[in-house]
Amino acid sequence: MQINPYLFYDSNCEAAFKFYEKALGGKIEMMLRNEEAPAEMPSPPERKQKIMHARISINGAILMASDAPPERFNKPQGFAVSLTVDDPTEAERKFKALSEGGSVNMPFGKTFFSKGFGMCVDQFGIPWMVNCPAEM
Template structure:
């Protein structure tokens, strides 16, 4: 099993709630630093930040946490790829994900898909939404 693990800059919970609403995902686990045992102290400013979270999107798992400020880096060099079988639903999800973010490649038909688009969500996470042609999944 291979699952992406994302690091956010203090807005992991907001991002996962956004994905829950936008993608019909389900937050399966959300542990804050306050949930840790007393012998695992964390800085007071991180108490309400996410230590570990797990989200299910149509049976696929995405995991994440809030990175300590000194360890956070802007995401680059990857995209979360979301495959959606219905072109209208793929386009809806693409536009919803990019709202408040940016579009790198507008959603449209390509030689390999009924619809494909690339963008970055409002939390800085890059996404590719694909509705593949038969045999191109």
Template sequence: MQINPYLYFDSNCEAAFKFYEKALGAKIEMLLRNEDGPPEMASSPERKKNIMHGRISIDGQVLMASDTPPDHFRKPQGFSVSLTVKDPLDAERKFKALSEGGSVNMPFGKTFFAKGFGMCVDQFGIPWMVFSPSEG
């Protein structure tokens, strides 16, 4: 069994994936657009380029997402995507990249439970926790 987060975006899934490519070294594996669906799944002309299903891998881990129809979109809440990075300097770099254009809820820094930990919301509204575990 495998568990993967599935994120919903407000018509900016492709831009978010390209951002994650740059910020996290992610690899876009699939961007299936609404226009790629069968004729019976026709979408409005302004939504044809939106993402019906997307998949990226980040260091071998899978994250999936799509653009939600505007009347179904809700601001993400009640979860965070957690990123565990062994090297605290790399973790801090990834944290800073993710928080660029977003907001920081807890600055990245050493804690009693980790070499480094921080919480942010990226520019697309997705909450993240970046964690560099203590050895032991």
């Protein structure tokens, strides 16, 4: 069994995944647009280029997403995508990349439980936690 986060964006899924591809070293594996759906699943003209389903692989982990219809979009809350990075320098670099253009809830820094930890919301409204675990 595998558990994967599925994120809903406010019509900026494609931009978010291209950003994650660059910032996190991911690889976009699928970017299915509404216009590619079967004829019996029509979408309004202004939504044809929006993303019906996307999939990105980031260091073996899978993140999936789509553009929520405007009437169904809710601001993300009550969760964060957690990123664990073994090297503290790389963890901080990824944290800085994710927080660029967004907001920092907890600056990246050493804690009692990690070599580095930080919390942010990226420019697309997705909450992230970046952790570099302490030696056990």
